Amino acid sequence: MPLPPVETTPVLLMRFTKKASNEAIATVVNALTEGGIIVVDSEGVYDENDKIVGYSNGASAVVLGLTTTQKLLENEAEIIRLVKPCRTPHKHISKIMDHFVADARKDFIGFPHEHESDYDADGLFTSAERAMLLDSMMNAIECPESLLEEEDDSKVGEAYHKLTRSTVGSAYRKFWESARKLDEYEAASATLCQTLIQQEYVDVISPIHIPHIKKRIQRDMFKMFTPPPLQALRDYYGEEVAFFFAWMAHMIKWFAFPGVLGLTVYIIRRYRGETVDECELTPLVGIATFGWAVLCNKFWDRRESDLAYQWGTFTLTDGDKRSLGKRPEFRGKVRRSPITGSLERYYPASRRWFKRFISAIVTLCLLGVACVVMVISMNVQGYVSRADKELWGDEDHPLYYPLFSNLAEEGGIFDATSVWKGLVPIILRAIVVANMNQQYRTVAEKLTEWENHETVLGHQGSVVLKRVLFEAFDAYVVLFYLAVYERDINLLRLELVGAFNVDSLRRVVTECVIPFVVRRFSTDTELLSKSKKDDDLIRKVPNGHLSSEADLDTYDTFDDLIEMLIQFGYVVLFASAYPLAAFLAIIATLIEVRADVWKIGHLYRRKTSVRASGIGMWNGALKTIAWLAASSNLLIFAFTSSQLRQWLPDYYEENEVTGRSMPKASSAHEILLIVLIIEHGLILLALLVRNVIRGVPKKVCIETERRLWHHEQLASRARLQTVKRTSVEILALSPRMMGQLRKNGGKAS
Numbered sequence: 001m002p003l004p005p006v007e008t009t010p011v012l013l014m015r016f017t018k019k020a021s022n023e024a025i026a027t028v029v030n031a032l033t034e035g036g037i038i039v040v041d042s043e044g045v046y047d048e049n050d051k052i053v054g055y056s057n058g059a060s061a062v063v064l065g066l067t068t069t070q071k072l073l074e075n076e077a078e079i080i081r082l083v084k085p086c087r088t089p090h091k092h093i094s095k096i097m098d099h100f101v102a103d104a105r106k107d108f109i110g111f112p113h114e115h116e117s118d119y120d121a122d123g124l125f126t127s128a129e130r131a132m133l134l135d136s137m138m139n140a141i142e143c144p145e146s147l148l149e150e151e152d153d154s155k156v157g158e159a160y161h162k163l164t165r166s167t168v169g170s171a172y173r174k175f176w177e178s179a180r181k182l183d184e185y186e187a188a189s190a191t192l193c194q195t196l197i198q199q200e201y202v203d204v205i206s207p208i209h210i211p212h213i214k215k216r217i218q219r220d221m222f223k224m225f226t227p228p229p230l231q232a233l234r235d236y237y238g239e240e241v242a243f244f245f246a247w248m249a250h251m252i253k254w255f256a257f258p259g260v261l262g263l264t265v266y267i268i269r270r271y272r273g274e275t276v277d278e279c280e281l282t283p284l285v286g287i288a289t290f291g292w293a294v295l296c297n298k299f300w301d302r303r304e305s306d307l308a309y310q311w312g313t314f315t316l317t318d319g320d321k322r323s324l325g326k327r328p329e330f331r332g333k334v335r336r337s338p339i340t341g342s343l344e345r346y347y348p349a350s351r352r353w354f355k356r357f358i359s360a361i362v363t364l365c366l367l368g369v370a371c372v373v374m375v376i377s378m379n380v381q382g383y384v385s386r387a388d389k390e391l392w393g394d395e396d397h398p399l400y401y402p403l404f405s406n407l408a409e410e411g412g413i414f415d416a417t418s419v420w421k422g423l424v425p426i427i428l429r430a431i432v433v434a435n436m437n438q439q440y441r442t443v444a445e446k447l448t449e450w451e452n453h454e455t456v457l458g459h460q461g462s463v464v465l466k467r468v469l470f471e472a473f474d475a476y477v478v479l480f481y482l483a484v485y486e487r488d489i490n491l492l493r494l495e496l497v498g499a500f501n502v503d504s505l506r507r508v509v510t511e512c513v514i515p516f517v518v519r520r521f522s523t524d525t526e527l528l529s530k531s532k533k534d535d536d537l538i539r540k541v542p543n544g545h546l547s548s549e550a551d552l553d554t555y556d557t558f559d560d561l562i563e564m565l566i567q568f569g570y571v572v573l574f575a576s577a578y579p580l581a582a583f584l585a586i587i588a589t590l591i592e593v594r595a596d597v598w599k600i601g602h603l604y605r606r607k608t609s610v611r612a613s614g615i616g617m618w619n620g621a622l623k624t625i626a627w628l629a630a631s632s633n634l635l636i637f638a639f640t641s642s643q644l645r646q647w648l649p650d651y652y653e654e655n656e657v658t659g660r661s662m663p664k665a666s667s668a669h670e671i672l673l674i675v676l677i678i679e680h681g682l683i684l685l686a687l688l689v690r691n692v693i694r695g696v697p698k699k700v701c702i703e704t705e706r707r708l709w710h711h712e713q714l715a716s717r718a719r720l721q722t723v724k725r726t727s728v729e730i731l732a733l734s735p736r737m738m739g740q741l742r743k744n745g746g747k748a749s
Helices: 024-036 071-080 102-107 127-140 153-162 166-183 192-198 209-220 230-237 237-254 256-272 283-308 351-380 386-392 402-408 420-451 456-486 489-521 544-549 555-574 581-601 619-640 669-694 696-741
Strands: 012-016 038-043 062-067 083-086 095-100 201-206 333-335 345-346 652-654 661-664
Touching: 012 024, 012 083, 012 127, 012 544, 024 038, 024 062, 024 192, 038 544, 062 127, 062 544, 071 102, 071 127, 083 102, 095 544, 095 696, 102 209, 127 192, 127 230, 192 201, 201 544, 209 230, 209 555, 209 581, 230 237, 237 283, 237 555, 237 581, 256 283, 256 581, 283 555, 283 619, 283 669, 283 696, 351 402, 351 420, 420 456, 420 489, 456 489, 456 619, 489 555, 489 581, 489 619, 555 581, 555 619, 619 669
Parallel strands: none
Antiparallel strands: 012 062, 012 201, 038 062, 083 095, 333 345, 652 661
């Protein structure tokens, strides 16, 4: 059964805050109506004529269910250049992926789909596309002047003046005034939705869940030994969410090789009674994992391109801004485009790059704060202790602080020799790091908003870059310190196992268990209070499905993606220290992918579809980690552990103080040369394999060429029709011209 007609079905919900007066709500409804938006459902307080009164008498919420007409949706699809399957007149090409044209809609309808209930009656738009098109229409509506108000700086101003009384505050004031001068170039967009959010009249604009589709996806997701229903996820949540689950499914399949390899080496090592430091097979796991990571990313590129073509986003590039979703918050001077000649908002790239430079400085300063926290954590966990100070002799250990390090001494609060006491600082650090990441999230979003990106994907990419750098630093800095500086394989392994296991457990508890328990036992219904004199005018309306959905949290793919990225780093960067990580990652990812599908269906509002051709900046981060794996694993192989000693015993000796295996002074340069040769050989081999394998599948290239050929045929036909029409006009004029020539005695007039 297909989706019901869009004219009778609420697609988006809009919830007003208590700041919105009755007049403001009425103005918004009128503006929406003029923009082609239909208020098909509503919840709140009504008068005797069933008109919304607003928040009089303590109403809990005023929520509108919004939709539009099929014709306007098709018009918007043509404006934003939505790509859909299209029939062709050629016998050998049944269909191509092409930009939707409303006048040629007959060529775009009637295609079979895996789940007909995910599409409208014509098989044209999915529920996600309906929501995306309606959201695009709403972002194009201009804001009525009556809703615009002067910015209230009273609260900010009071704090601002207190801050600027100090010396530091004076520097902050000068910086902020300089930053505001940059924005003098910008002209604010007066779109309705943006203004409603900025003025705090509206706090939620979101697609509405469709229960039967959501339940079917949940049911299909929890079938054993079946991959995620990617097409259904794309049709319901959009490409951005679908690509995330496609990547998780890809990783589950590709984790199999290093997982089985690591498990095999682990069993052999346990059978022999060897440690990670002594097993000569462990380095092979690190080398193999590097090659695996490069191939894994390459084949993900192919999978990404294949899905992007199927979903009509393969042509999305940074250069094709007409196909990228533009941000309504983008500010700039209005000018005439040198390309199209139409009016557009323009913001100089040089100003944005300068703002990016300032953002980088702010991020580096905050990374310095995170570094201090990590140093304290290493002292508290016993990674930096009095023993390290003694090894340094007369020199001071740069990271040793007795105030914190003494807590990890034997008998201390965080006794590092105790299993349970030693676990406490690991948990505390995980909590502190999670809190720092949450605080930096707000900073990153503010900085990126200040940078003023034109497109949605550009804005998201900048946020991702900032947050990945910050959160990856928090996750890996201690591990690299132990591997490079301390060169202690036992501490590295202990930290890695603790971080990996605690992080996996934290994800399940904080993302699913706690939110479920809170929502299960919280009261989500409030009766409206009213006075006796209004009994005949106002009736109480309990929270309905619109209000219940508006109360849910907003889903952001970043948190789930960064967790999987960090896990990928644990597996790839430190395979020589923890070969079993890949096997455990399979189990963790199988749980994660199902928990995430359940989570976004029950605990979060439905996310507005964002057209994307892949996972974007995340792909670059994955490739960076993969290429760094060659150096990190060889570093562990040769210097952090005694693994290379099993292959070259004559090049090493034991340190009399620590008992650790150390390279001989006479052979250190030879070991370094061996490591460099192996590293360069691995990288050259990986580059060769990477260039041999195509990043885009051949069938996608063929389909793209077919589309170009089809457009050339259409252009040729148009030219032929023009020539024929012109020829007919010329022939029609010929007798008249011949008569004129005879009249003039054979001379042309």
